[in-house]
Amino acid sequence: MADLETFRAETRDWLEANCPPECRGAAPGEAEMVWGGRNAVFPTPAHKVWLDRMAERGWTAPEWPREYGGGGLNREEAKVLASEMRRIKARPPLYSFGVWMLGPALLAFGTEEQKQRFLPPIVRGEIRWCQGYSEPGAGSDLASVQTRAVNQGDHWIVNGQKIWTSYADKADWIFCLVRTDPEAPKHLGISFVLFDMATPGVTTRPITLISGKSPFCETFFDDVRVEKENLIGTLNRGWDVAKALLAHERTMIGAMGDTGVGRPLGQVAADHLGLDEAGRLDEPLLRARIADYDIDAAAFRLAMERAGDQMKAKQAHPAIASMLKYYGSELNKRRHELAMAAGGSDALEWEGERSNDGQAARDWLRTKANSIEGGTSEVQLNIIAKHLLQLPGA
Amino acid sequence: MPLILTEEQIMLQDAADGFLKENAPIAHLRRLRDSRDPDGVSRDLWRGFGEMGFSGVVIPEQDGGSGLGAVEAGVIAESLGRTLTPSPFMGSSVLAATVLKAAGSQTQKPWLGRIAAGEAILSLAVDEGPKHAPAKIAARAERSGNGFKLNGAKGFVLDGHVADALIVAAQTDEGLTLFLLDPATPGLSVERTVMVDAHNAARATLSEVQVDADAVIGAVGEGRGPLDAALTLGRACAASSLVGAGDQAFKATLDYLKTRKQFGRLIGEFQALQHRAAYLFTELELAKAATLAALQAIDAGRSDAEQAAGIAKAKAGRVAELAVQEAVQMHGGVGMTDEFDVGLFMKRVRVLNELLGDAHFHAERLARAQGF
Ligand SMILES: Cc1cc2nc3c(=O)[nH]c(=O)nc-3n(C[C@H](O)[C@H](O)[C@H](O)COP(=O)(O)OP(=O)(O)OC[C@H]3O[C@@H](n4cnc5c(N)ncnc54)[C@H](O)[C@@H]3O)c2cc1C
Ligand SMILES: Cc1cc2nc3c(=O)[nH]c(=O)nc-3n(C[C@H](O)[C@H](O)[C@H](O)COP(=O)(O)OP(=O)(O)OC[C@H]3O[C@@H](n4cnc5c(N)ncnc54)[C@H](O)[C@@H]3O)c2cc1C
Numbered sequence A: 001m002a003d004l005e006t007f008r009a010e011t012r013d014w015l016e017a018n019c020p021p022e023c024r025g026a027a028p029g030e031a032e033m034v035w036g037g038r039n040a041v042f043p044t045p046a047h048k049v050w051l052d053r054m055a056e057r058g059w060t061a062p063e064w065p066r067e068y069g070g071g072g073l074n075r076e077e078a079k080v081l082a083s084e085m086r087r088i089k090a091r092p093p094l095y096s097f098g099v100w101m102l103g104p105a106l107l108a109f110g111t112e113e114q115k116q117r118f119l120p121p122i123v124r125g126e127i128r129w130c131q132g133y134s135e136p137g138a139g140s141d142l143a144s145v146q147t148r149a150v151n152q153g154d155h156w157i158v159n160g161q162k163i164w165t166s167y168a169d170k171a172d173w174i175f176c177l178v179r180t181d182p183e184a185p186k187h188l189g190i191s192f193v194l195f196d197m198a199t200p201g202v203t204t205r206p207i208t209l210i211s212g213k214s215p216f217c218e219t220f221f222d223d224v225r226v227e228k229e230n231l232i233g234t235l236n237r238g239w240d241v242a243k244a245l246l247a248h249e250r251t252m253i254g255a256m257g258d259t260g261v262g263r264p265l266g267q268v269a270a271d272h273l274g275l276d277e278a279g280r281l282d283e284p285l286l287r288a289r290i291a292d293y294d295i296d297a298a299a300f301r302l303a304m305e306r307a308g309d310q311m312k313a314k315q316a317h318p319a320i321a322s323m324l325k326y327y328g329s330e331l332n333k334r335r336h337e338l339a340m341a342a343g344g345s346d347a348l349e350w351e352g353e354r355s356n357d358g359q360a361a362r363d364w365l366r367t368k369a370n371s372i373e374g375g376t377s378e379v380q381l382n383i384i385a386k387h388l389l390q391l392p393g394a
Numbered sequence B: 001m002p003l004i005l006t007e008e009q010i011m012l013q014d015a016a017d018g019f020l021k022e023n024a025p026i027a028h029l030r031r032l033r034d035s036r037d038p039d040g041v042s043r044d045l046w047r048g049f050g051e052m053g054f055s056g057v058v059i060p061e062q063d064g065g066s067g068l069g070a071v072e073a074g075v076i077a078e079s080l081g082r083t084l085t086p087s088p089f090m091g092s093s094v095l096a097a098t099v100l101k102a103a104g105s106q107t108q109k110p111w112l113g114r115i116a117a118g119e120a121i122l123s124l125a126v127d128e129g130p131k132h133a134p135a136k137i138a139a140r141a142e143r144s145g146n147g148f149k150l151n152g153a154k155g156f157v158l159d160g161h162v163a164d165a166l167i168v169a170a171q172t173d174e175g176l177t178l179f180l181l182d183p184a185t186p187g188l189s190v191e192r193t194v195m196v197d198a199h200n201a202a203r204a205t206l207s208e209v210q211v212d213a214d215a216v217i218g219a220v221g222e223g224r225g226p227l228d229a230a231l232t233l234g235r236a237c238a239a240s241s242l243v244g245a246g247d248q249a250f251k252a253t254l255d256y257l258k259t260r261k262q263f264g265r266l267i268g269e270f271q272a273l274q275h276r277a278a279y280l281f282t283e284l285e286l287a288k289a290a291t292l293a294a295l296q297a298i299d300a301g302r303s304d305a306e307q308a309a310g311i312a313k314a315k316a317g318r319v320a321e322l323a324v325q326e327a328v329q330m331h332g333g334v335g336m337t338d339e340f341d342v343g344l345f346m347k348r349v350r351v352l353n354e355l356l357g358d359a360h361f362h363a364e365r366l367a368r369a370q371g372f
Helices: A002-018 A045-056 A075-087 A097-109 A112-123 A238-257 A265-273 A284-312 A320-348 A359-367 A377-388 B007-023 B026-034 B043-051 B070-083 B089-103 B110-116 B224-257 B271-299 B305-336 B342-354 B359-369
Strands: A129-132 A148-151 A155-166 A173-179 A190-196 A202-207 A216-227 B122-125 B140-144 B147-158 B165-172 B175-181 B188-194 B200-212
Touching: A002 A075, A075 A284, A097 A112, A097 A129, A097 A173, A097 A238, A129 A155, A148 A173, A155 A173, A155 A190, A155 A202, A173 A238, A190 A216, A190 A238, A238 A284, A238 A320, A265 A284, A265 A320, A284 A320, A284 B359, A320 A359, A320 A377, A320 B147, A320 B342, A359 B342, A377 B271, B007 B043, B007 B070, B026 B070, B070 B089, B070 B224, B070 B271, B089 B110, B089 B122, B089 B147, B089 B165, B089 B175, B089 B224, B122 B147, B147 B165, B147 B175, B147 B188, B165 B200, B175 B200, B175 B224, B224 B271, B224 B305, B224 B342, B271 B305, B305 B342, B305 B359
Parallel strands: A129 A173, B122 B165, B140 B165
Antiparallel strands: A148 A155, A155 A216, A173 A190, A202 A216, B140 B147, B147 B200, B165 B175, B188 B200
16 A cells, blocks of 8 residues: 555656646537547647556557556555546546557457557557447347358458447548357357458448437448458457447446546536525536436445456456446437526537637537447346346346 | 327427427538527527417417417427527527416517417517526615616526516515516617527616506516426426436437447447446436426426426436436537537437426425435
């Protein structure tokens, strides 16, 4: 524990000295998030400095091994880092599907060569990844993906269509589920492959969301060449890799329910609505619902921490990620419903400076996807019922 | 009185549904939105509404209207909720018309005929802060010259930026007073606020706005009565629109449950979704009943009409909110796309919920009225 306290002190000093003021403060809006990649966009030069400094220490992926560029921290140290970052409201230096999803799957299923090749550029934010799972006919029933990869000796030729591919138009590489054995039962003919989005035959078409933004795409593959060395895990056993990755994705989406860094919801409401003489929010029913939310949010944060500890100690059921994903995403939706109620007619504005181009409303609408992306709430509850509770017939 | 529509009311419903389906389906809203139409509303459509007798539904025949009641207004409002049509109906035909009908002078009443004809658009400016709080109106009107000088700020003024006249609620020494204002009056500035649902609202700022005494609607200090009448009918009609929007989103969802396949079967075969659809149906039935009861209470002039309208607004608001949330969720990724309509229903319901008091507002009022 003494070591941990030393680590905390050192981390605090380092963060204080190295986190630029531009990179501190309430959770950033979409435009201020740094996603890295070949065409990385930084809102200010300080954001690049912050990314580079954190990446150099491996703290964009604190728990990954040092040999792949990670921070090599143990779980307790990683928690200290997170809490120290929260203390000064340091924003994440990098938003990355590579860090959240692909990396952990590579660590578990990749060859040594694949780890050496793909992990360090993820840590440094040099390559931006997208996720090619869903198809028009394969959403909740993900295992029925139809995108075909035909064997050509040293490579495959891939044809098919993905949909809802987040940031496909901005990503450098894709991790993708393809069918390599159409004869086998649906779960046993899928492979997990990686390829460059600049490969000839890959096209994307953005789809506009109800928030008015268009972060996701239809993605088409027309005779795309994929090298065999880019297969992750065993041929036709891609479902295992896919599921392992999903557990990380879910934990990540669930973590949206942990809004520790943001301004407390009740204070946001007070900014809009004011307090009465007794210092209470001037809307008794809204006040009660926000306080209820706060209790659930606090308990959820602890449940996340506990689940993380259980996972590390190998005591957790794998389906626990579904529980976190389900609850965290529903909680986040609730938070934004309450924020909209607190904002009243101000929060209904869609354009203009006063509303920061409708940020409250757009953020609220975006959260509606939380219980859909990464497997719907219904799918998560099915998984809990089936795998964790082992209910008959589930 | 039976809680069902009469034959005439059903005919009106068919007429309104048919007219809107033909002339202003959701594509109409999209066109106005995507072309960034500066008005956000179609004057032609509004005249068509007049020709159909919809715009003047609650306006007496001698003033040029159809002389019908609250139930009929609710029927039209429900149709507007189904097609999400941007229309001056709520601001002009419901709110402004009720105020002028109750208290308008002989020189003010001709506005009723123009509303009925679909020629004029009027707006009622009540809200000031982000939440509806008509008991806390702070805008002031001081006696000045032969009339008043107005100061204050109003928000969420439906159609304010295209209004031919504005009705403004302000405090005088004698109490709350309503004023009819020409939007060109010096000191009055109106700014359109584009809302999440692409419908129309505006903010109005009043700075030393000088008006003559004949701008007062009814008597000085006696604005509360006509205002409350307008708010009550407005809330009941907003409940109708919420029912229309919620029910339409529900229907789209039922269709989807019967067409989308996953795991080799229709998703409507999954009991997890069946139960939620059944639950939502139940809730919608409650909302419909509460709404029709409120409209009938208004027509009957019952003393509990105001409370009934609050109950309807709160219930329909909550239920419609659930309906659009379930609609998006049960559509999966498709529900999150702008191309698909369910998201538009979610946006509209959010705005209608805030309009004229949300569910919290009405629950709080009910609690107070019941003495707890
Ligand atoms: C913003 C956003 C970003 C996304 N990003 C990506 C991405 O980057 N990469 C990617 O591959 N995918 C992505 N997705 C896709 C996402 O994973 C799918 O949308 C999701 O898995 C649901 O699939 P679907 O849309 O086909 O819905 P469907 O599977 O058609 O579901 C429709 C409804 O039926 C329900 N349902 C289905 N099966 C059952 C069942 N057995 N029991 C009960 N209910 C059931 C669902 O829960 C849902 O409510 C994204 C989605 C969104 C909205
Ligand atoms: C994004 C995403 C992530 C996923 N992650 C995982 C994961 O980590 N682990 C995992 O095991 N699976 C995962 N799945 C698959 C998920 O578990 C399945 O949607 C569900 O569990 C069905 O399992 P299955 O795909 O193996 O299909 P099958 O085993 O072929 O299907 C199970 C059977 O149960 C039926 N069924 C399902 N729900 C109902 C219901 N409510 N009522 C009646 N019948 C029903 C189906 O119709 C089907 O016949 C994921 C799916 C998605 C879209």
